[in-house]
Amino acid sequence: MLRVAVPNKGSLAEEASRMLRDAGYRQRSDSRDLSLHDRNNGVQFFYLRPKDIATYVSEGQLHLGITGHDLTEESSASVNEVLKLGFGNSAFRYAAPIAKGWTVQDLAGKRIATSFPRLVRANLAQQRISAKDVIRLDGAVEVSIELEVADAIADVVSTGRTLAQHGLEPIGDPILESEAVIVDRNAKFDQQPDSVDITKAKYRFIERLRGVVFARQYVMLDYDCPQVVQDEAVQITPGVQSPTVAPLSLDGWVAVRSMVRRSRVNDVMDELADLGCTGIVTSSLQSCRAVLPGHGGVSSMPGATPPPAESPSSSDPAVARMGVAGR
Ligand SMILES: Nc1ncnc2c1ncn2[C@@H]1O[C@H](COP(=O)(O)OP(=O)(O)OP(=O)(O)O)[C@@H](O)[C@H]1O
Ligand SMILES: O=P(O)(O)OC[C@H]1O[C@H](OP(=O)(O)OP(=O)(O)O)[C@H](O)[C@@H]1O
Numbered sequence: 001m002l003r004v005a006v007p008n009k010g011s012l013a014e015e016a017s018r019m020l021r022d023a024g025y026r027q028r029s030d031s032r033d034l035s036l037h038d039r040n041n042g043v044q045f046f047y048l049r050p051k052d053i054a055t056y057v058s059e060g061q062l063h064l065g066i067t068g069h070d071l072t073e074e075s076s077a078s079v080n081e082v083l084k085l086g087f088g089n090s091a092f093r094y095a096a097p098i099a100k101g102w103t104v105q106d107l108a109g110k111r112i113a114t115s116f117p118r119l120v121r122a123n124l125a126q127q128r129i130s131a132k133d134v135i136r137l138d139g140a141v142e143v144s145i146e147l148e149v150a151d152a153i154a155d156v157v158s159t160g161r162t163l164a165q166h167g168l169e170p171i172g173d174p175i176l177e178s179e180a181v182i183v184d185r186n187a188k189f190d191q192q193p194d195s196v197d198i199t200k201a202k203y204r205f206i207e208r209l210r211g212v213v214f215a216r217q218y219v220m221l222d223y224d225c226p227q228v229v230q231d232e233a234v235q236i237t238p239g240v241q242s243p244t245v246a247p248l249s250l251d252g253w254v255a256v257r258s259m260v261r262r263s264r265v266n267d268v269m270d271e272l273a274d275l276g277c278t279g280i281v282t283s284s285l286q287s288c289r290a291v292l293p294g295h296g297g298v299s300s301m302p303g304a305t306p307p308p309a310e311s312p313s314s315s316d317p318a319v320a321r322m323g324v325a326g327r
């Protein structure tokens with residue numbers, strides 16, 4: 001039985017469960033439940049503090065976990081990040097009162113409050129800055145300056161609203177950029193290697209989530225196209241092998257279906273309309289299996305779980321049929 005850790009609260013919890021539901025897994029309906037057995041999929045989920053997840057996974061009690069890249073870096077747990085999940089995006093940054101106008105060098109001799117002391121100490125050492133003290137706080141770090149516990153902070157910044165509300169501004173480059181990731185253990189010499197069943201179950205789980213991550217980046221585009229401009233239209237929505245092109249019952253017209261990057265879809269629709277295409281509609285995708293080399297995920301990250309021999313590939317006709325637009 002595959003055992004997977006999921007954030008039980010905080011910024012990552014809701015989105016992690018939503019992504020798991022989109023991938024077909026059952027999720028808890030009561031936030032007091034700390035585990036849930038999804039019998040149909042052979043997975044047991046454990047709802048844990050995201051900060052602790054890398055530790056459980058590295059020790060081997062849990063097979064995989066969803067947590068933040070920054071939390072993984074802060075912990076000394078030995079894990080591999082095997083898939084980026086595209087949510088929980090943040091930057092970990094130094095900040096100080098706007099009125100001070102400090103640079104990073106001004107942190108020398110100052111008290112710095114943070115929930116990530118290990119990352120801060122490592123960054124200060126790397127920049128050869130000798131702070132007076134690094135003070136560990138669990139949260140609400142932005143208020144520590146007003147309360148005179150610290151002179152500056154290092155904290156997670158997403159929209160920047162919390163900093164602004166407290167009269168603070170980020171200083172220097174981000175210490176770290178972060179997003180939610182799936183972690184796998186980096187097996188130690190004294191640990192049992194995964195059984196064949198667990199290796200396969202891990203692969204299946206990661207591929208399902210990868211399908212959701214991928215689907216969120218694309219939309220399905222359908223349109224009717226005058227045959228005389230079909231070649232130009234196909235260039236605008238090229239797909240992987242090629243888009244699906246089917247005859248319409250109207251002479252001189254074809255129907256085209258292709259996946260297009262969500263970030264580009266409005267430009268693509270404008271270009272198709274300018275060409276004389278019509279009936280251009282988009283539909284959202286919940287999940288898919290159409291991941292190709294270079295599209296992120298396991299293949300692009302170190303320490304990836306190797307796929308079992310029978311893993312699907314982009315030569316699979318089911319994948320080729322989807323007409324994934326490569327732009
Ligand atoms: N405002 C935010 N936007 C996006 N991601 C965030 C935000 N705040 C924290 N994170 C990310 O969430 C993870 C931290 O999760 P955690 O649950 O420990 O913190 P939290 O969301 O601050 O919850 P808590 O309130 O319990 O401290 C980190 O990976 C962090 O980068
Ligand atoms: O840049 P923003 O969009 O404003 O988000 C950043 C804030 O979000 C998180 O706090 P959270 O709400 O988790 O509270 P906490 O400080 O108690 O952890 C983080 O620690 C920052 O305080």
Ligand SMILES: [Mg+2]
Pocket residue numbers: 139140
């Ligand atoms: Mg927080």
